[in-house]
Amino acid sequence: MKPSLLKSLTLFLFAVAIVIGLQNCKPKGTQSATGGDAAAKAYVAPGKYDEFYNFVSGGFSGQMSVYGLPSGRLFRVIPVFSVDPEKGYGYSEETKAMLNTSHGFVPWDDLHHPALSVTDGVHDGRWAFGNANNTPRIARIDLKTFKTAEIIEIPNSGGNHSSPFITENSEYVVAGTRFSVPMDNTNGDVPINTYKQNFRGTVSFIGVDKNDGRMNIAFQILLPGVNFDLARAGKGKSHGWMFFSCYNSERANTLLEVNSTQKDKDFIMAVNWKKAEEYVKAGKGKTVPVKYAHNVYDDQKHMATSEIKNTVVMLDPKDCPDMVYLMPCPKSPHGCDTDPTGEYIVGSGKLAAVIPVFSFTKIQAAIANKTYDSDYEGIPVLKYDAVLHGEVTKPGLGPLHTEFDGNGNAYTSFFVSSEIVKWSVKDLKVLDRVPTYYSIGHLCVPGGPTKKPWGKYVIAYNKITKDRYLPTGPELTQSAQLYSIDGDKMKLILDFPTIGEPHYAEAIPADLIMKNSQKIYKIEENKNPYAALGDKNARVERKGNEVHVYMTSIRSHFTPDNIEGVKLGDVVYFHVTNLEQDWDVPHGFAVKGANNAELLIMPGETQTLAWKPERVGVFPMYCTDFCSALHQEMQGYIRVSPAGSNVPLTFGTGNTTPATTPAEK
Numbered sequence: 075m076k077p078s079l080l081k082s083l084t085l086f087l088f089a090v091a092i093v094i095g096l097q098n099c100k101p102k103g104t105q106s107a108t109g110g111d112a113a114a115k116a117y118v119a120p121g122k123y124d125e126f127y128n129f130v131s132g133g134f135s136g137q138m139s140v141y142g143l144p145s146g147r148l149f150r151v152i153p154v155f156s157v158d159p160e161k162g163y164g165y166s167e168e169t170k171a172m173l174n175t176s177h178g179f180v181p182w183d184d185l186h187h188p189a190l191s192v193t194d195g196v197h198d199g200r201w202a203f204g205n206a207n208n209t210p211r212i213a214r215i216d217l218k219t220f221k222t223a224e225i226i227e228i229p230n231s232g233g234n235h236s237s238p239f240i241t242e243n244s245e246y247v248v249a250g251t252r253f254s255v256p257m258d259n260t261n262g263d264v265p266i267n268t269y270k271q272n273f274r275g276t277v278s279f280i281g282v283d284k285n286d287g288r289m290n291i292a293f294q295i296l297l298p299g300v301n302f303d304l305a306r307a308g309k310g311k312s313h314g315w316m317f318f319s320c321y322n323s324e325r326a327n328t329l330l331e332v333n334s335t336q337k338d339k340d341f342i343m344a345v346n347w348k349k350a351e352e353y354v355k356a357g358k359g360k361t362v363p364v365k366y367a368h369n370v371y372d373d374q375k376h377m378a379t380s381e382i383k384n385t386v387v388m389l390d391p392k393d394c395p396d397m398v399y400l401m402p403c404p405k406s407p408h409g410c411d412t413d414p415t416g417e418y419i420v421g422s423g424k425l426a427a428v429i430p431v432f433s434f435t436k437i438q439a440a441i442a443n444k445t446y447d448s449d450y451e452g453i454p455v456l457k458y459d460a461v462l463h464g465e466v467t468k469p470g471l472g473p474l475h476t477e478f479d480g481n482g483n484a485y486t487s488f489f490v491s492s493e494i495v496k497w498s499v500k501d502l503k504v505l506d507r508v509p510t511y512y513s514i515g516h517l518c519v520p521g522g523p524t525k526k527p528w529g530k531y532v533i534a535y536n537k538i539t540k541d542r543y544l545p546t547g548p549e550l551t552q553s554a555q556l557y558s559i560d561g562d563k564m565k566l567i568l569d570f571p572t573i574g575e576p577h578y579a580e581a582i583p584a585d586l587i588m589k590n591s592q593k594i595y596k597i598e599e600n601k602n603p604y605a606a607l608g609d610k611n612a613r614v615e616r617k618g619n620e621v622h623v624y625m626t627s628i629r630s631h632f633t634p635d636n637i638e639g640v641k642l643g644d645v646v647y648f649h650v651t652n653l654e655q656d657w658d659v660p661h662g663f664a665v666k667g668a669n670n671a672e673l674l675i676m677p678g679e680t681q682t683l684a685w686k687p688e689r690v691g692v693f694p695m696y697c698t699d700f701c702s703a704l705h706q707e708m709q710g711y712i713r714v715s716p717a718g719s720n721v722p723l724t725f726g727t728g729n730t731t732p733a734t735t736p737a738e739k
C-alpha cells in the first residue's frame with residue numbers, strides 16, 4: 075500500500091472509531107446509573123465541608139473555578155485571563171492593568187492548565203498558576219485571597235500550551251510554545267512557507283520567588299520549529315530535568331492533520347535545567363530584545379500595575395552541550411507525565427497503539443554512553459529501545475494524559491475509546507477500565523502530578539456531554555465525573571457540570587488551603603491612594619473635567635449618596651471603600667448607564683469605577699450585593715447638568731456628612 079493510502083486508511087479508521095464511540099453514547103448514558111452506596115460516597119451533608127478543593131481551568135472561558143470534592147459543589151469562579159463583570163475584574167480601574175500585554179489590553183484568553191505550587195514535590199497550598207494559550211501568559215493566583223495576583227507575558231511564543239508546569243520546589247513554572255513562530259527580534263514579515271527556515275520554538279523557564287511568588291523570566295531555550303504540547307518536571311531522582319512532548323517534527327505549516335502525522339515517531343524532549351542554569355551563570359545566554367508585559371496586583375494598594383519589559387536571556391543548545399536531548403515517542407505525543415518517584419516518564423501518543431514508558435535511569439545511561447539514534451537539527455536523539463522501560467500494550471484508543479495514585483498505579487485518559495484505564499507502572503499490566511461520558515480529555519487524581527498523590531478519587535474532564543444533562547439548546551453544559559479509586563475497581567460516583575471547558579485540574583486537601591484563607595482586608599493596611607478611610611474622609615473633588623468621588627460603603631448607606639455639579643463631558647471616578655471589617659460582607663456598586671460593569675468591593679478594600687455620563691439627568695446608583703435587611707435602602711443619586719452649567723459641586727449623606735464644597739470658581 076502507498077504510504078498516502080495507508081495514511082487515509084488510518085484516518086478513516088479513526089473517524090469510524092469516533093463515530094462508533096459517539097453512537098454508543100446514547101444507551102450507555104442512560105444505563106450508567108450509580109448504585110446507592112456510590113452516591114453516598116459523594117454526599118457531603120448540608121453545612122459540612124468537602125475534603126478536597128478542586129481547581130479546574132475554564133478552557134475558553136479564561137477563568138479558573140473551584141469545586142469541592144467529593145460533592146462537586148461550585149465555590150468560586152476566579153477571574154484570571156478574561157474580564158468578569160460580576161466582580162468588576164478587568165473593568166475596575168484597579169484591575170485593568172492585569173490584562174495589559176504587549177498587544178495592548180487583552181480581555182479574553184484560553185486557560186488550559188492549573189499548576190499548584192509544591193515544596194519538595196508536595197502541594198503546599200500557596201499559589202495556583204495557569205496559562206493563557208492565545209496571547210501567551212502565565213498567571214499566579216494567591217490562594218489566601220483566591221485572586222489573580224500576577225500575570226507575566228511570554229515573548230517568542232504562540233499558543234502557550236505546554237504550560238505552566240512546575241518544578242519540584244516551585245523554582246520555575248515552565249512554558250513551551252505550541253506554535254513555532256518567527257522570533258520576536260527578527261523581521262516577522264516572512265512567507266509562511268519558509269517555516270523550516272524562519273520559524274522556531276522556545277521553552278521558557280519562569281522563576282518563582284520563594285517568599286512572595288513573584289515571577290520573572292529566567293531564560294528561554296531556542297529550539298527547532300516543532301509544536302510543544304505538554305510537559306512535566308522531573309522529581310526525586312529526576313529533579314533538575316524537565317520533559318516536554320513535541321509533535322509536528324515534520325515541521326509542517328499547513329494541513330497539520332495530515333502533514334504533521336507522517337512520521338511514526340515524534341519526540342519527548344528532556345531538558346537538564348540545572349545545566350541550563352549553569353550556562354546562564356557562565357554567560358552563555360544571549361540577551362535578545364523582546365517586548366512583554368509583567369502585571370502585578372498589590373494587595374495593600376488593591377491595585378495592579380503593568381510594566382513592559384524589553385529583554386530576555388536566550389540559550390541556544392548549539393552553544394550549550396548536554397542540555398537538551400530528544401527521545402523518539404510514537405505518533406504525535408500529547409501528555410507527558412512523570413510518576414511520583416520521578417523514574418518513569420509516560421508519553422501518550424494521540425494516534426499510538428501503545429503507551430511508551432521511559433526510564434530516567436536508562437536515559438542517563440544512554441546519555442553517558444552516547445547511545446544516539448541520530449540528531450534532529452543538531453540535538454541528539456537517544457535510541458528508543460535504550461531509554462524505554464516498556465510499553466503498555468492494547469491500552470485503549472487515543473491516550474491523552476496520565477495521573478498517578480500513591481500505590482504504583484497509573485490512570486490514563488483515552489479520548490477516542492472514551493475511558494479511563496488503570497495500569498501498573500512497574501509491570502505495565504492493564505488492571506481496570508471504566509467508561510467516561512464522553513470523550514475524556516484530562517483527568518485528575520488529587521496530588522496526581524506530585525511526589526505525594528493523595529489518591530482516593532480520579533476525576534474525568536470530558537469534552538462531550540451528549541445525553542447526560544437536561545438539554546439547554548445547541549450547547550450542553552460541560553461536565554466532570556468523579557470516580558472512587560480506593561478499591562481495586564474504579565467506580566463512578568458523581569457527574570457534575572462545570573464552568574467553561576473543564577480542561578485540566580488539580581485537587582488538594584482542603585486543610586492545606588482553608589487554614590490560610592484571608593477573611594478581610596485590614597482597613598488600617600489599605601494603601602489605595604484613592605481610599606476614603608472613614609466617612610469623615612468621604613468627599614468629591616473636581617480636577618478639570620475629572621470628578622473624583624471618594625466614597626465609603628457600610629451597612630447600609632454610601633457616603634456621599636447625593637452628588638450634584640457633574641457636567642456633561644466629565645468623567646466621574648467612583649472610588650468606593652468598603653469600611654466593613656466582617657468576613658463575607660462585600661458591597662457592590664453600580665450606576666445607571668455605566669458601560670463597563672459593577673464593582674464588588676471586599677471588606678476593607680477600595681475599588682474604582684470610571685463613568686462617563688452621556689446625557690443630562692439624575693442617575694441612581696446602588697449596592698448590588700444583598701448585604702443587610704436594609705440593602706434595598708443602600709442607594710443614592712448623582713445629578714448631571716449640561717456642559718457649562720453653573721450648578722455647584724455638592725455632596726452629602728443625610729446630615730452626618732461633610733458640608734458642601736464651595737462652588738467652582
Ligand code: RUQ
Pocket residue numbers: 186187235408474475515516577578
Ligand atoms: S491539552 S485534553 Cu490543552 Cu491539556 Cu490535553
Ligand code: CUA
Pocket residue numbers: 627629630660661662697698699700701702705706708
Ligand atoms: Cu451593601 Cu447591599
